[in-house]
Amino acid sequence: MARAKNDSLTRIVMLLCFGTAFLSLVVHWRITTSTTPQPNLAKTSKTALRAHSQGHPNGITLLSAFAPSKQTTLAASQNRQLVVDLSDRRVYVYSGETVIASYPIGIGKKGWETPTGSFQVLHKQRDPIWQHPITGKIFSSGTDSPLGDRWIGFWTDGRNQIGFHGTPDDEVIGSAISHGCLRMRNPDVRLLYKQVNLGTPVEVRQ
Structure with a gap:
């Protein structure tokens, strides 16, 4: 019985670790996307001038x-x-x-x-x-x-x-x-x- 409880606890811990890692990847992807350099508007303005x-x-x-x-x-x-x-x-x-x-x-x-x-x-x-x-x-x-x-x-x-x-x-x-x-x-x-x-x-x- 104790062994079954330990196995269940192990599975729960593994699931929590997996979920945390997945959330970290999602947050990193959003930050990277939001900081991607945008088109250089100043350069565009210079060209127009x-x-x-x-x-x-x-x-x-x-x-x-x-x-x-x-x-x-x-x-x-x-x-x-x-x-x-x-x-x-x-x-x-x-x-x-x-x-x-x-x-x-x-x-x-x-x-x-x-x-x-x-x-x-x-x-x-x-x-x-x-x-x-x-x-x-x-x-x-x-x-x-x-x-x-x-x-x-x-x-x-x-x-x-x-x-x-x-x-x-x-x-x-x-x-x-x-x-x-x-x-x-x-x-x-x-x-x-x-x-x-x-x-x-x-x-x-x-």
């Missing part, structure tokens, strides 16, 4: 950390909007339907045309540091910086950027001279910097 850039393999490379923040989805205050007229070579600042300011700009040269379309301000920076997209030379901030002392970015492929910036060479304003960016006189870009926020719409037209 490159397709929209109209032949911009490089653009501007800023040597500062850049990642579009959650603030970029916020509506800009005072209902501001920037309209860039490439043929006119000016940027117009709208408040509602009223133009409150306009500034002359230099635009992208042949082969590096400024992309057209609807964008928004993604990044603002004082005293930017720039790396030349072809030579790789690094230009520090200062009075002689090719980017001037303000940067207002509205396009990126995740590494390179295009935007408004100053220049120490006022004579190039109004010409097709840049690598896709919109060059402005330093006093003008300082004013524009104060007039826009992250998320301000930017419309670039031919």
Whole structure:
């Protein structure tokens, strides 16, 4: 009788061990499935941006950390909007339907045309540091910086950027001279910097 009880107890223990092992396998499978890497949405976005850039393999490379923040989805205050007229070579600042300011700009040269379309301000920076997209030379901030002392970015492929910036060479304003960016006189870009926020719409037209 005791032996029969012992056999029954042994079977019960074995069943419990088997059940525990089975449950462990199920939990491990669910965890593995839930942590499987998902498609790289950032990479997909970069590809879409490159397709929209109209032949911009490089653009501007800023040597500062850049990642579009959650603030970029916020509506800009005072209902501001920037309209860039490439043929006119000016940027117009709208408040509602009223133009409150306009500034002359230099635009992208042949082969590096400024992309057209609807964008928004993604990044603002004082005293930017720039790396030349072809030579790789690094230009520090200062009075002689090719980017001037303000940067207002509205396009990126995740590494390179295009935007408004100053220049120490006022004579190039109004010409097709840049690598896709919109060059402005330093006093003008300082004013524009104060007039826009992250998320301000930017419309670039031919």
